[in-house]
Amino acid sequence: MSEAPTTREDLGEVNRLGQIVDREALGEVCRSFFDLFGLPIRVIAGDGGMLADAHVEREICGYVNGTNGGRLACAQTVGAVRKLLPTEDEGTLHACFTGAVYRVVPIRYQGRLLGRFVVGPYLPAETREVPRSLLVVDQGIDSDRAREALEEMPRVRIETAERIAAHLRGMLDLILFSGHKAHLTSEMHLLSVRESYRELAEKNSELQRAYDRLRELDRLKSNFLATISHELRTPLTSILGYSEMLTSGLAGELAPEQLEFVGTIHSKGELLLRLISSLLDLGKLEQGHLALQLESLDPMALLKDLRETVVPQAARKEIRISITQPVGALPPFRADPLRLRQVLGNLLDNALKFTPQGGSIALGVRATTLDDGAPDDAHGLVLLALPRGALEFSVADTGIGIPMREHEKIFDAFYQVDGSSTREHGGTGLGLSIVKRLVDAHGGQIRMESKPGEGTTFYVTIPEAE
């Protein structure tokens, strides 16, 4: 593993109350306790901060706070209660000078002291008299007035107060447990997601490395192809040259049979040269080294010329080649004549190859437009460039057709629809991939429509030069 996960030794640890309880919800619980039992409840965190406070100011408190001595004594009492750290589970009682008491109970969770809650002040039910400590706290305290104010203070029996505190403790424990569980669940969720992300990121980088390596291999293959094709061509040119010289009698007259043999050597050599040239083309195209020589040209003349070159082959298979007249005038047009000829010638060769005896081939050209992938519903059309004028050439045959599932692959290099060694039609599988790349180099598009058994039409769209 490239990177150790973040160390979290404190998984499942709770150090603070605020970590696992919702302050507001805790406040509501305390408020409902207060409403139910009439006893003030306060929850104090481990650091002394007040987490929840449910109380109303009692009359007696207001009364004593109205005197200087009372205010001082009250502040001292409250301060002492807030600082109290009880050790026993049932808590500690702290007496107020008014005779009321506070019960301070520790909040423990998983053996750890996280805070405390305070119940009170309340008067123990047994209290009858106004305590002396209240009367002497300030000279201004009137005993009748104090008695009256004390009357309104809640009175609770010791045992009842203990039971209420125990109940609250149990409830808080449950709340802490639920909060802790939810907290831990979300913590684990986050950690798991992070862990999964880390795993995925690792796998992604492995994939990226593999992909980079494959691309490098592909580049090496293309290089190799280009180099070897070039190297093959040199000796082959000599073979062709010498066989030509033999044929022309430069080395003396040849007997008819010798002449025929040398002719075969020459024609097979030519075939080999064409094959090697296409490999070389492919290599150049893959490396993007092909430079186009754009010239104005006449599309109809190009088609007629193409037809002329294949007339003998077509005649042998009794295939009729027609040229469909375009409707209206064609716009002026620029392309690399050699390359365009190669594209259409290749398509025409294929058509001848795959069209059975007595079939027909139709060549055509028409003016059209080429857009750069405009969406069908015309939304966002304004963001795209205007469609460009273009010429669409078509080569339609009545051949064997191409099965649907092959449509996407036929433009891959070396791909053959029938790849078996016993296949009926020869070829290297380079033709269409070169065609596709030449069309791409022109900024054009190639597509086809085909139905097995009925025929295939290839459409080549070449845009106007910019």
Next chain:
Amino acid sequence: MQLDFQTREITVKLVYYGPALSGKTTNLQAIHHLASAESRGRLMTLETRDDRTLFFDLLPLTFKQGSLNVRLKLFTVPGQVMHAATRRLVLQGADGVAFIADSQRAETRANAVAFADLRKNLADNNLDLSTMPLVIQFNKRDLPDVRTDAELDQMALLGKEPVFKAIATRGAGVAETFLGLFDLIWTKLEREHGFAAKFGLDGVAMRAEIAKQLGVGASTGSTPPEARR
């Protein structure tokens, strides 16, 4: 192990590891059942049926030793193969591992696979199996077609770790396994941190206290750590 000088508190993490359905959770449930109310916390089971990446149990135990609070946190990991991320996360910072194996013969391979997984996940957490306190428990001794006692005893002699036999559903052997692991952990922590000297902490007394809280005599545990060395 976490040490808090301020609150005088030691927190130790024990992880129950093993193949799926070998009885890790049952071990924790049995300990929870055995432990006295004052020492045990609630057993928390984190199971989310919809999202199966999370699935573990947590049982906190607290023991008082003098003024020192010793907190033991017992975790189980999800045994299912797909929960690798959770296992790795739970293992982080573990002080010791109890490997709960299934005694049934048919589960031998699953045990071995889970152990290899433990080794790998420890390594991924920069923990070393050779220095990690580890005990092995062969659970489900009451089922038919289990590996025999003789077989296990013989294998235990060859291996390095203490081996315990258990029937966790009846609570048998559970406390022994736990105490056995605790002994190993304590021996290691004592060696590394010298608690006896620093805190005046008596390991033997504490072990006796834990055994008492679990309701077993101190002698029923495994070999005391002193004897093992």
